[in-house]
Amino acid sequence: MKLLSSVSLLASAALLASFAVAAYDRVTGHDFASRSEVIAQHAMAATSHPLATQIALDTMKKGGNAIDAAIAANAALGLMEPTGNGIGGDLYAIVWDAKTGKLHGLNASGRSPLSLSYDMLAHELEQLGRTDLPPYGMLPISVPGAVDGWFELHEKFGKLQMTSILQPAIDYAEQGFPVTELIAYYWNRSVPLLSPQPGDFKGTFTIDGKAPVKGQIFKNPALANTYKTLAKEGRKAFYNGEIAVKIDRFMRENGGYLRFADFANHRSTWVEPVGVDYKGYTLWELPPNGQGVAALQMLQILKNFDLQAMGFNTPESIHTLVEAKKLAFEDRAKFYADQDFHKTPLQGLISEEYGRERAKLIGERAAKRVDAGNPHLYEGDTIYMTTADKDGNMVSLIQSNYRGMGSGVVVPGLGFVFQDRGQLFSMDKNHANVYQPGKRPFNTIIPAFITKDGKPLVSYGVMGGAMQPQGHVQILVNMVDYGMNLQEAGDAARWQHLGSTEPTDGQQTYLTNGGYIEVERGVPYSTVRGLMQKGHEVRYGLGGYGGYQAIMKDHENGTYIGASESRKDGQAAGY
Incomplete structure (x- = not known):
C-alpha cells in the first residue's frame, strides 16, 4: 500500500547519507530504524509501558473496544x-x-x-519571593x-463495565509490577525533590525511603x-463523594x-478538533487551552517551502522548520488560553x-527577535498512548501530571500525586493566560x-512539553516529505528549538x-555547522525529545501498523 509520498533516488541517497547513527546492518528500510513496524489485522495498542500495552490488547480480546482499552x-x-x-x-483525547x-x-x-483569588495568590508568591508560580507544593495544583x-469517554463510546476495565490495573497495584529502566531513572530523580511536600509522597512512592x-x-x-x-461508584466518588471529601479535608489542614x-463543579468539555491540510494529509489537533494549534500553524507556514528538495536534517530544512516554530510559538505565548475566559482567534x-x-x-539567517502576529486580520507535556480495534x-490519548x-x-491513602499544571498560568493581569479562579x-x-x-490514517503523539508540537510536525514531515514509514519517522534523529516566549x-x-x-x-555535524553559519546557536541535548507512539490504518490490506518510541520503555503490539 502506497500511503505516503515517494522520494527520488537522488533524494533517498542524500537522506541515507545524512544519518550518523544506529545499526547499519538492517537489510530493509533505513539503517537508523530501531526495528520494523508492528503489523496486525484485528487490533493494535502502543503505549509507553509493555505491560500497559498488553492490558489494552487483553481488554479488546475480551470484547472491549479501543476506548475501553485506552x-x-x-x-x-x-x-x-x-x-x-x-x-x-x-487528560485529552481524540477519538x-x-x-x-x-x-x-x-x-x-x-x-x-475557586477559593484562591488573584490577589491571594500574588500575596502567597510575594511571601515566597517569587513572581511566578512554583513547580511544587500547593499553589500550582488545579483540579485533576x-x-x-x-468516564466521559466510557459513557459516550465504551462497551465493557468499568469494573472489568480497571481490574487489571487493580491487580498490578495489589500484586506489584517490575519497574522499567527509564521510569526508574526519572523516579529516582523525583524522590528528593518531592518527598518534602505535604502529605504522603514518601510513603506512597518509595520503598524504604x-x-x-x-x-x-x-x-x-x-x-x-x-x-x-x-470501579464501584463511578466518577461521583471522585468529584462528589468520599474521595473529594478526603481531598477537601487534607487541603484545609495543610494550607491548600x-x-x-471545585470537584463538584468540574466538567470535561467535548470539543471539535481543528485541522489543516498538508500536501493531501490533514493533521488534527484540539483547540486551546492546549498547544496543538502551534503544530497547525507551523504546517501552514511550511507548506510554502519545498522541504523534500531541501533534504532531511540538512541545514536548510532544519533552519526552515525552526524559524516556523519560532513564529508559531510567539502566537502560542500571546493567544493560547482557556476559551471560557479568552477567545483565541483560532481560524485566523x-x-x-x-x-x-x-x-x-x-x-536565510536565524531570526533573533520574533513578535506575535495579528491573526485577527485572517479570521473567517506526560504519557502518550493510542489504541485501535477490530x-x-x-x-x-495523552495524560500527564505536568512536571x-x-x-x-x-493525600494519604489515595495513592496518587496531584499535578502542578497551574504553574503554567501567567501573573501578568493583561495576559490572555493570566491566573483567575476557576480557569484552565x-x-x-x-x-x-x-x-x-476523509479516512482515518494515523493516531499519534510525541511527548515533552514544548517539544510536542515540534515533534508532531517532524513526524508528519518525515512521512510525507521524506517517505519514512511509521517506525522510521519516530526513530529518525530529532531536534527541538528552545527559548521562545512562554504563555507564562x-x-x-x-x-x-x-x-x-x-x-x-x-x-550530522555538517548540519550543525551549517546551522551555526546561519546564525543559530546549536547544542547537543541528551533526552527531552519526546515519547512517540503511533498507529496507522492500512486501508488497502485491512491491517493496523504500530510504532513505539525507541527512546522509552514502551511497546507497540497487536493481534
Whole structure:
C-alpha cells in the first residue's frame, strides 16, 4: 500500500547519507530504524509501558473496544509510570468513531481553585519571593481532570463495565509490577525533590525511603483501593463523594486551596478538533487551552517551502522548520488560553493566508527577535498512548501530571500525586493566560490524528512539553516529505528549538536572542555547522525529545501498523 509520498533516488541517497547513527546492518528500510513496524489485522495498542500495552490488547480480546482499552491502559500507566501521569493529572483525547466516521475531541483538563483569588495568590508568591508560580507544593495544583475524562469517554463510546476495565490495573497495584529502566531513572530523580511536600509522597512512592530501581517489584495498595472505589461508584466518588471529601479535608489542614466545590463543579468539555491540510494529509489537533494549534500553524507556514528538495536534517530544512516554530510559538505565548475566559482567534491563526504572510518573515539567517502576529486580520507535556480495534475505532490519548510526578502533594491513602499544571498560568493581569479562579491554565499536552481523503490514517503523539508540537510536525514531515514509514519517522534523529516566549511570561515579553536549537547525535555535524553559519546557536541535548507512539490504518490490506518510541520503555503490539 502506497500511503505516503515517494522520494527520488537522488533524494533517498542524500537522506541515507545524512544519518550518523544506529545499526547499519538492517537489510530493509533505513539503517537508523530501531526495528520494523508492528503489523496486525484485528487490533493494535502502543503505549509507553509493555505491560500497559498488553492490558489494552487483553481488554479488546475480551470484547472491549479501543476506548475501553485506552482507559484500561491509562489506568495501568498511572500506576506503572507515575513519573509521567496519573489520576491527579489532566487528560485529552481524540477519538475516531467508526460508526459515524467522525473525529471527536475531549478536553478533560481541570481548573484553578475557586477559593484562591488573584490577589491571594500574588500575596502567597510575594511571601515566597517569587513572581511566578512554583513547580511544587500547593499553589500550582488545579483540579485533576483525568478521572472525569475516563468516564466521559466510557459513557459516550465504551462497551465493557468499568469494573472489568480497571481490574487489571487493580491487580498490578495489589500484586506489584517490575519497574522499567527509564521510569526508574526519572523516579529516582523525583524522590528528593518531592518527598518534602505535604502529605504522603514518601510513603506512597518509595520503598524504604528510596525510589524503586530497575526490575524491583513495586506495589501501590492505596491506588488499588482508589481504583476499586471508582470501579464501584463511578466518577461521583471522585468529584462528589468520599474521595473529594478526603481531598477537601487534607487541603484545609495543610494550607491548600482545592475544595469540595471545585470537584463538584468540574466538567470535561467535548470539543471539535481543528485541522489543516498538508500536501493531501490533514493533521488534527484540539483547540486551546492546549498547544496543538502551534503544530497547525507551523504546517501552514511550511507548506510554502519545498522541504523534500531541501533534504532531511540538512541545514536548510532544519533552519526552515525552526524559524516556523519560532513564529508559531510567539502566537502560542500571546493567544493560547482557556476559551471560557479568552477567545483565541483560532481560524485566523490556522488560515493559509496567515501562514503565507508569516512564511515571508523567514530568511536565510536565524531570526533573533520574533513578535506575535495579528491573526485577527485572517479570521473567517506526560504519557502518550493510542489504541485501535477490530471495528475501526481509534483513540489518541495523552495524560500527564505536568512536571513528571507533579506537585509532590499526596493525600494519604489515595495513592496518587496531584499535578502542578497551574504553574503554567501567567501573573501578568493583561495576559490572555493570566491566573483567575476557576480557569484552565495553558496546557502543553496534545494528542494528534492524521486523516487522508476523509479516512482515518494515523493516531499519534510525541511527548515533552514544548517539544510536542515540534515533534508532531517532524513526524508528519518525515512521512510525507521524506517517505519514512511509521517506525522510521519516530526513530529518525530529532531536534527541538528552545527559548521562545512562554504563555507564562508577561504580555510585552518577546523572543529577542533567537533562542537555541538542541539536536540529537544522529544529526550530522555538517548540519550543525551549517546551522551555526546561519546564525543559530546549536547544542547537543541528551533526552527531552519526546515519547512517540503511533498507529496507522492500512486501508488497502485491512491491517493496523504500530510504532513505539525507541527512546522509552514502551511497546507497540497487536493481534
